[in-house]
Amino acid sequence: MSLTFSRGLEDVIIKETSLTYIDGVNGILRYRGYNIEDLVNYSSFEEVIYLMLYGNLPNKSQLEEVREKLYRNFDVPKELISMIYSLPKGSNAVGILESAFGMLASIYDPKWDKSTDRDLAISIISKAATITANIYRAKEGLKPKIVEPKKNFAESFLNTVFEKSFSNDEVKAMDAALILYVDHEVPASTTAGLVASSTLSDMYSCVVAALAALKGPLHGRAAEDAFNQFVEINSEDKVESWFEEKIIKGKNRLMGFGHRVYKTYDPRAKIFKYYSEKLSKNNSQANIYYKIASKLEEIGIKNFSDKKIYPNTDFYSGILFYSLGFPIYMFTALFALSRVLGWVAHFIEYVEEQHRLIRPRAIYVGPEKRDFRPLNER
Ligand SMILES: CC(C)(COP(=O)(O)OP(=O)(O)OC[C@H]1O[C@@H](n2cnc3c(N)ncnc32)[C@H](O)[C@@H]1OP(=O)(O)O)[C@@H](O)C(=O)NCCC(=O)NCCS
Secondary structure: OOOOOOHHHOOOOOOOOOOEEEEOOOOEEEEOOEEHHHHHHHOOHHHHHHHHHHOOOOOHHHHHHHHHHHHHOOOOOHHHHHHHHHOOOOOOHHHHHHHHHHHHHHHHOOOHHHOOOHHHHHHHHHHHHHHHHHHHHHHOOOOOOOOOOOOOHHHHHHHHHHOOOOOHHHHHHHHHHHHHOOOOOOOHHHHHHHHHHHOOOOHHHHHHHHHHHHOOOOOOOHHHHHHHHHHHHOOHHHHHHHHHHHHHHOOOOOOOEOOOOOOOOOHHHHHHHHHHHHHHOOOHHHHHHHHHHHHHHHHHHHHHHHHOOOEOOHHHHHHHHHHHOOOHHHHHHHHHHHHHHHHHHHHHHHHHHOOOOOOOOOOOOOOOOOOOOOHHHO
């Protein structure tokens, strides 16, 4: 039997999917055949939930049904809220999400035959909203609050987090962010979750596996790291010297740039740029960060385009979130809130249509057979 070794599993196909299509050369992203630009411009996160889980865009009554299911499931066990509030204020937001989903996995102990249950998948998205909102509220010393249904999911979430109303533009920007982060084929987090789901583990536990991979700086945390660069640069006139010092001389990676699949401008980054520019006009500090980011983008592209390294989705998303009032520590958790949908859609697709235990091999490169010597002879 001949085995092939691909470091980082590059170009290894792990599953077939009807969920997400990426053309990394031409910068195209589609969910179930629909261009990401059309979904952001003309649909809503709830419509995308239906699309990802059931295969088609919903009609009006199907959309109402999905909203009703979402709104019915915002509640979470009181022990979970207590756990979030019992943790030190400095706890990592994605770490809290991992703990929360770990708790749900213990409390509900769902059986393997639920691993393709779409109602369970929808309830997981609702619970993710309440958990994420309360991570912020606990860390900011605010009282716990279960998400309350408003006009749509984005507004319900924002209102619960901040207990204030938002303009239509702000709600739409949050909705766009939720749509943009939904799915991206099989990145590290989805793959980690799929490995767990291939064992027929329950959906909550598979989400924990995916969250563990999302947490790393080479994946989900890049939005926080990208934004921290803007904070560190601090003013538009320092962008060039910072780039020279940190990236060229310091040989650091420019965070929010580069992608394993895209060898051109990430289509999501274009949309995030549009919304971050729009929202930052009403927030002077965010506007400074937006201008720093634009200049950094220009210099980054000039330096890296020969290696086909361009802004990715995490370059501008932080400015959108910051403009809405979110602190940096929440950015990866907000990414997770949206990506939970992509994860559960992939788990269902895999288990329902092409299930097989994922069990790769490793090449043994350790010592040859050695004679064992007991402890007192070593
Ligand atoms: C996302 C990422 C891990 C993908 O990388 P990859 O496909 O594994 O590519 P590699 O790490 O093999 O890098 C290939 C080359 O591009 C360079 N490169 C890749 N991303 C870079 C970046 N952001 N800044 C500077 N150089 C970068 C590498 O140094 C390497 O150069 P070399 O061939 O001269 O050694 C990488 O681009 C990165 O670290 N980006 C920053 C983190 C980030 O924004 N992550 C979010 C992804 S959505």
